[in-house]
Amino acid sequence: xxxxxxxALAAVLAVSMVACGGGEETATYDVAAVAKTIEDAxxxxxxxxxxxxxxxxxxxxAEMYESYAGSYCPITPGVDVIxxxxxxxxxxxxxxxxxxxxxxxxxxxxxxxVGALLDKAEAGRLVEKGNYVVLVIAGDExxxxxxxxxxxYEPVDAAIDEAFK
Numbered sequence: 001x002x003x004x005x006x007x008a009l010a011a012v013l014a015v016s017m018v019a020c021g022g023g024e025e026t027a028t029y030d031v032a033a034v035a036k037t038i039e040d041a042x043x044x045x046x047x048x049x050x051x052x053x054x055x056x057x058x059x060x061x062a063e064m065y066e067s068y069a070g071s072y073c074p075i076t077p078g079v080d081v082i083x084x085x086x087x088x089x090x091x092x093x094x095x096x097x098x099x100x101x102x103x104x105x106x107x108x109x110x111x112x113x114v115g116a117l118l119d120k121a122e123a124g125r126l127v128e129k130g131n132y133v134v135l136v137i138a139g140d141e142x143x144x145x146x147x148x149x150x151x152x153y154e155p156v157d158a159a160i161d162e163a164f165k
Contacts, residue, residue: 027164029132031084032069034163039071041159042138044080047071058102064091066131079106079121083135092131099126099135106137116141119149125156129164136160 008096037075039047050070055061060068070083087095107121139152 024120027130029086029129029164031067031086031132034084034134035069035071035082036134037163038082038084038134038136038138038156038159040141041155044071044082044138046073046075046078048074050083059098060085060095064088064095064098079110079117079124079137081106081124081137085133087131087133089131092133094153095133096126096128103135103137116144116149116158119144120152123149123153125153127160127162132164134160144158 003023037154048071049101050068050072050158052062054072055065055068064085064087066086066088068085070081072081072083073079085097085099096132103121103124103126106124107118110118110121120139120141123139129137136156138156140148142151143152
């Protein structure tokens with residue numbers, strides 16, 4: 001009888017340890033709300049919503065994401081983009097690579113525009129939070145010129161932190 005009780009307790013303990021140690025909980029976020037929080041901190045001039053065409057243009061197809069939201073500046077020179085992507089399981093690194101590639105393309109396209117635009121593009125943020133990947137190239141260009149790019153990104157960074165609470 002003692003052996004049966006000991007075995008039962010050991011089984012319960014093993015199951016409880018597996019349940020507790022099963023990894024961190026995956027938080028879920030509304031991509032539109034995250035994008036809005038970031039854009040509210042630093043509005044994009046002539047903001048155009050990210051759509052399926054833009055996603056395909058940057059190489060992120062429907063097989064890679066659950067949802068997305070954001071906006072970008074369609075004028076040239078325009079470096080601003082806020083894009084929040086909820087990647088499908090196993091696709092986070094693929095989405096992150098495509099967003100890094102997009103950032104690199106924006107930097108390359110603006111190398112002739114020395115100053116605030118290039119600084120802002122180079123300092124763009126690529127943030128990963130669970131299955132969510134965020135690309136933000138934003139910041140007040142006057143602040144970039146007067147106080148530096150990191151000062152311009154302070155409200156953007158704060159908004160990203162706030163959005164993922």
